């Protein structure tokens with residue numbers, strides 16, 4: 001189905017199941033520990049053995065030789081595959097660094113061999129006997145040094161005359177901000193079981209994008225993708241770290257071929273950070289000019305990040321092109337080469353670090369104007385893209401977010417003068433920030449099977465990375481077919497099923513449900529035909545199909561055997577005719593200890609404008625999880641770079657500190673009740689990443705309000721406040 005005009009009066013609008021607060025249908029499996037994750041799938045293939053990775057101990061250079069003799073003689077060892085013997089491989093379009101192959105070392109902890117043994121302990125013990133001879137090369141590991149030597153190129157976006165307008169503006173700010181590298185820190189490590197049958201490969205793995213994984217694994221291995229099956233029904237967190245095929249999959253595939261048995265490979269926790277991808281650190285420069293009336297006349301945002309040669313920049317300026325009004329504007333993204341591990345997508349790439357800077361700048365600008373920060377943002381709202389005024393925002397309720405948030409949070413009670421409020425040993429502060437995140441769409445397919453007993457099975461390669469895909473897709477099918485949620489059986493994450501949007505870019509929920517919608521439209525037609533009913537008048541509810549005076553059980557349509565149809569929703573020019581984005585506002589109260597300088601978040605509120613909320617429970621869980629992630633970004637998370645040895649030092653969960661929900665006594669979420677028919681037939685937009693956008697700045701602004709100390713370099717560790 002091509003989605004080419006706004007949906008009206010669809011069965012979704014009944015909202016009997018869609019939009020209702022159903023708990024996750026996979027919730028019991030998760031909370032009882034019985035959902036089988038990749039490494040635990042003992043039953044999928046007989047005779048599984050274990051692979052342990054050997055990873056590079058230098059950040060850059062060549063492998064001259066790998067001595068495996070001692071390891072080969074160790075107890076239980078079945079084989080060893082080394083990267084040099086495999087040879088270099090092509091990459092899929094999303095990966096930069098080599099995953100496993102060749103003699104080049106591009107980054108620290110790159111996978112260079114895998115030792116296969118009968119048991120986990122034997123593989124690990126034997127891997128310790130492997131010794132590697134390197135020819136190290138000098139590398140570049142210091143973002144500040146690389147940025148200082150970099151000549152900026154042309155702006156990425158330029159509208160009006162920023163420099164003149166900024167020079168003429170009566171009120172300006174001109175500040176620099178930095179965000180550190182961060183990594184995904186998913187609870188489930190990267191893990192794969194691989195098995196070959198002849199020239200056909202099956203991988204049971206943990207991956208957000210099944211079709212990309214299949215396509216890219218075919219490229220890496222040099223085999224047709226038709227010969228590969230990828231299965232990933234449960235995923236213990238992705239956050240962008242599992243968007244693309246990773247080294248565990250490639251090692252498991254080579255290892256299984258070598259020993260002729262299924263092999264399971266998990267990346268040990270201390271290898272994940274440097275072996276995998278991370279959110280690149282940024283150095284940002286923001287200049288804003290406004291009239292004395294508070295209206296922005298000039299806004300520029302420049303960002304510099306590093307990556308391996310051929311890698312992408314962190315697009316921290318993304319939101320600054322159109323979040324706030326202002327005729328004269330400029331953005332520029334600079335990319336410098338570094339030999340650190342690969343920078344790549346992490347939850348809301350671009351906007352997350354971008355808003356951590358922009359929304360401090362907006363707070364500073366409001367202060368310079370002696371305006372309330374909420375009122376300043378509302379004044380500079382825009383319903384058109386300011387750099388392209390012919391393009392309107394499809395739905396934009398940003399001012400509603402600000403006003404409802406301010407009222408619910410009690411913003412008017414805030415003391416605008418910093419450092420005035422104290423409770424015992426704690427300085428109390430309040431801060432807020434705007435939130436903006438794009439809402440892209442990808443085609444998404446599903447197959448639906450009406451069973452003779454009236455149940456419907458939904459099959460799709462869509463993934464559920466802990467987000468609620470199982471539940472909202474089942475809700476969609478139930479709504480469309482007039483069934484209860486319990487009459488829908490979900491089968492996800494298998495490349496044998498139709499290709500869905502996958503989980504990324506906060507497009508998963510709106511697109512995957514639209515794919516189920518499209519398939520169910522077809523199933524309704526097939527049912528009408530099977531029952532000889534007039535399609536135009538047909539109604540599906542309570543397990544019955546009604547047309548005129550006739551009422552027939554849905555099951556009867558499949559009495560002669562199951563009815564199977566599939567379809568894919570595709571989004572054409574219509575969807576891209578307007579700016580389609582999501583908006584929000586974050587409000588935070590912090591306490592900062594006067595003696596130690598430690599910051600505690602006392603309460604948080606997010607207001608989100610994301611079109612229809614498909615399930616208030618799963619959506620709220622996405623947002624409070626994102627808010628918690630934002631607390632980490634603000635206060636503790638930082639990949640510490642050893643600029644001499646070229647790696648991230650704190651590569652485990654003991655030294656890379658992430659907060660948990662119990663660190664934050666109160667989190668509230670308000671959803672703006674709206675629908676966006678330009679977005680999808682369900683009129684939903686993304687929410688999973690919006691909840692993170694702006695959180696860091698809201699906390700930084702609250703810390704400033706508490707202490708009078710303006711910190712522009714994240715994270716806000718206590719040393720920066722003393």
Ligand code: MOS
Nearest residue numbers: 240346347504505
């Ligand atoms: Mo998201 S960074 O696209 O998983």
